Amino acid sequence: MKSTKNPKNQKKRWYDYLWMVELTYMALGFFNILFAWLGMLFFCIPLIISLVKGTKGYCNRYCGRGQLFGLLGGRFGLSRKKDIPRWMKSRGFRYGFLLFFFVMFFQMLWNTYLVFAGARTLRQAVTLLWTFKLPWHWAYHGTLFSPGVAQFAFGFYSVMLTSTVLGLITMVLFKPRSWCVCCPMGTMTQLICKAKSPKGDIVTEEP
Amino acid sequence: MEPKTRTRRKAFADTDLCVACGCCARVCPMNAIQIRNGIYARVDRTRCVGCGKCARECPASVIEIREAQA
Numbered sequence: 001m002k003s004t005k006n007p008k009n010q011k012k013r014w015y016d017y018l019w020m021v022e023l024t025y026m027a028l029g030f031f032n033i034l035f036a037w038l039g040m041l042f043f044c045i046p047l048i049i050s051l052v053k054g055t056k057g058y059c060n061r062y063c064g065r066g067q068l069f070g071l072l073g074g075r076f077g078l079s080r081k082k083d084i085p086r087w088m089k090s091r092g093f094r095y096g097f098l099l100f101f102f103v104m105f106f107q108m109l110w111n112t113y114l115v116f117a118g119a120r121t122l123r124q125a126v127t128l129l130w131t132f133k134l135p136w137h138w139a140y141h142g143t144l145f146s147p148g149v150a151q152f153a154f155g156f157y158s159v160m161l162t163s164t165v166l167g168l169i170t171m172v173l174f175k176p177r178s179w180c181v182c183c184p185m186g187t188m189t190q191l192i193c194k195a196k197s198p199k200g201d202i203v204t205e206e207p
Numbered sequence: 208m209e210p211k212t213r214t215r216r217k218a219f220a221d222t223d224l225c226v227a228c229g230c231c232a233r234v235c236p237m238n239a240i241q242i243r244n245g246i247y248a249r250v251d252r253t254r255c256v257g258c259g260k261c262a263r264e265c266p267a268s269v270i271e272i273r274e275a276q277a
């Protein structure tokens with residue numbers, strides 16, 4: 001499959017290996033939850049690129065998560081390579097899913113705030129799919145700061161793990177990178193780009 | 208022998224449903240796809256050879272390979 005590519009697109013660039021960063025991130029969080037804070041990078045970089053440059057440059061080039069799915073589903077064949085159902089790529093679903101993620105994210109921030117404020121004690125657990133509490137105490141070795149710092153790490157890692165698991169499920173069921181269709185970060189950056197683009201949503205198809 | 212018309216088959220992306228992920232541009236051997244303003248994929252059909260790689264890759268399955276009107 002590779003051999004038909006022309007040299008221009010075949011050459012691997014440094015950013016083609018960012019899937020390793022994603023793997024490392026998930027692994028680090030397994031040993032010390034405080035590393036979850038590094039995930040802020042995966043959060044801020046796409047937003048900054050879309051806000052400043054008005055492109056989805058992060059998705060198009062640097063997203064390690066997307067690359068990982070592409071690799072596992074493509075090279076390793078862990079994907080049925082079937083079309084994603086129509087409703088999953090509809091705007092209603094994509095925007096609704098983004099909104100749902102937002103709500104869940106703010107709930108996580110609220111829980112963090114409660115721990116900061118001392119109204120709640122630290123919960124050393126990672127919540128998968130917003131429901132299942134996984135024990136994760138081995139990754140907590142105390143913090144120099146408020147327990148709220150650790151609570152945020154647990155919460156943030158939960159978000160990351162949940163989207164990875166959902167991504168893996170969609171990868172197996174549909175195409176390798178099906179997650180990119182409804183990924184909240186991808187939807188959000190596309191919305192920012194739409195808002196920034198002078199022509200807005202208007203698309204002109206050239207002959 | 209492959210019929211000549213094969214080279215006239217080109218990729219068409221449904222710009223309305225495109226999520227601008229860029230997966231198509233990544234695999235195109237002719238570098239014929241550009242992601243416009245982070246909104247949609249545009250195929251440069253003067254470069255496209257209709258190989259269909261992009262269509263297979265597209266996670267939203269919004270690329271169609273069909274006969275281009277000359």
Ligand code: SF4
Pocket residue numbers: 046058059060063064065066179180181183184185186187228
């Ligand atoms: S849509 Fe999400 S998973 Fe896909 S490349 Fe963009 S940020 Fe990464």
Ligand code: SF4
Pocket residue numbers: 217218234235236237238239240250254255256257258259260261262272
């Ligand atoms: S059909 Fe082939 S040459 Fe044409 S845009 Fe898709 S990948 Fe590129």
Ligand code: SF4
Pocket residue numbers: 220221224225226227228229230231232242247248264265266267268269270
């Ligand atoms: S792979 Fe599909 S959804 Fe992604 S940019 Fe290309 S045409 Fe759009």
